[in-house]
Amino acid sequence: MKNVLIFIFLLLTWLLHYGCASQPSYNGIPYPSRYQLELVINGKSITGSGVVQKASKYLITIKSNVDIDRFQVATCQRENTIDQAYTPGWLSKNIFQYTIWPTNVENEASACPLRIFSYNDTVPNNNLFAYVDFYDEKTKLNGAISCNGWMMGTIGGVSVCHAPIGSVQRITFQAPVNYNKTTTTCKIDTQDDKVFNFYPLKDQCFLQFRERSTGFNHRLTVLGY
Numbered sequence: 001m002k003n004v005l006i007f008i009f010l011l012l013t014w015l016l017h018y019g020c021a022s023q024p025s026y027n028g029i030p031y032p033s034r035y036q037l038e039l040v041i042n043g044k045s046i047t048g049s050g051v052v053q054k055a056s057k058y059l060i061t062i063k064s065n066v067d068i069d070r071f072q073v074a075t076c077q078r079e080n081t082i083d084q085a086y087t088p089g090w091l092s093k094n095i096f097q098y099t100i101w102p103t104n105v106e107n108e109a110s111a112c113p114l115r116i117f118s119y120n121d122t123v124p125n126n127n128l129f130a131y132v133d134f135y136d137e138k139t140k141l142n143g144a145i146s147c148n149g150w151m152m153g154t155i156g157g158v159s160v161c162h163a164p165i166g167s168v169q170r171i172t173f174q175a176p177v178n179y180n181k182t183t184t185t186c187k188i189d190t191q192d193d194k195v196f197n198f199y200p201l202k203d204q205c206f207l208q209f210r211e212r213s214t215g216f217n218h219r220l221t222v223l224g225y
Contacts, residue, residue, distance in 0.1 A: 036162070037118055037130040038063040047221060049131040049162040051155075054107060058100045059113075061193070066126045067093040068118040077105045111219060131219035131223055133158050141177070141209060141216035146170045148180065158219050163200045165224040170198030171196050173218070175211055182206040186222065 036048030040061040044052050052058075062071070070083045082098070106112045113131040139157030146152070147169050149160035161169050176193040185203035190196045198207070198220075205222040 005122070016195050023058040035129040037116060039116070039130050039132070041132065043172035046072070046130065046132060047161040048129070051135060051158045051160060054102075054134045054136065056101070057093045058092075058102070059077055060098045060100065060116075062096055062098065062116065062118070062130075064094045064118050064120075064126075064128050066120045066123050066128075068096065069121045070207050071098075071116060073098070074115045074117075075102075075106050076109050077103060083140075099161075110136070113221065127198060131160060131162065131221070133160050133219070135220060139217045139219050141173070141211050141214075144172045145220070157217060160221045160223065161198075161200070162223040162225065165202055167200060169198050169200065169222070171198065171209075171218075173209065173211065175213055177211050177218075179198045179210075180208045182208060 030052050039046045041052050041058055042055055043130070044050070062068075070081060073080045073082065074109050075101075093173070100114070111133070113134070116130040116132075118128045120126045130213070134157055135158050141157050141161060144152070144154050145161060148163040148167070152159070159171070161171075163169050172195045174194070179188065179190075179196070180191070181188070185201050186205035186207060187199040187201060188196055188207065189198075196209075200222050201224050203224070205224075207220040207222065209218040210216070212216075
């Protein structure tokens with residue numbers, strides 16, 4: 001009986017350490033989580049997802065509600081796992097800083113978002129997620145987006161919506177636009193080519209809108225969880 005109890009204890013310990021840290025993934029990158037990291041990137045605050053200006057360097061402060069044992073940074077060119085992060089000053093293990101110097105490939109790509117995942121090996125279901133896209137000169141069409149209960153108002157040519165799978169979200173333009181689904185994991189409809197309802201699915205969805213009169217573009221990324 002004693003040996004059985006010892007075996008059960010060791011099994012539970014292994015599951016807590018390894019089982020809770022895993023997430024399903026696509027292309028080696030975990031699916032977006034409903035749990036969101038808080039970021040400050042070059043002075044701009046983001047919770048979970050957002051868009052920032054391109055820069056030659058990104059100083060990122062990352063905050064989690066639980067301790068972070070390791071984190072993963074991924075773009076269109078890199079995928080790095082960091083087991084030990086620099087923690088500024090006397091801050092705890094749930095706040096740390098990380099600096100990225102983007103390559104020419106990352107800067108010149110039409111879309112090269114930054115994805116950050118943090119992992120906690122002991123607290124179940126507390127792997128956190130953040131997704132950051134970047135403004136660029138080719139996306140100038142403004143749109144008004146309503147996402148996950150938040151009306152974001154008029155925004156620039158790049159937007160991100162992180163919302164539950166199967167929910168109804170909306171983006172609105174002032175003039176008729178054409179749209180293109182660059183992935184098959186998109187569900188969208190419209191009645192007038194100005195107001196579009198879209199429905200987050202399990203995978204990422206990339207939508208490109210082009211205003212008919214000006215040719216200006218808007219890029220929308222939809223992240224379902």
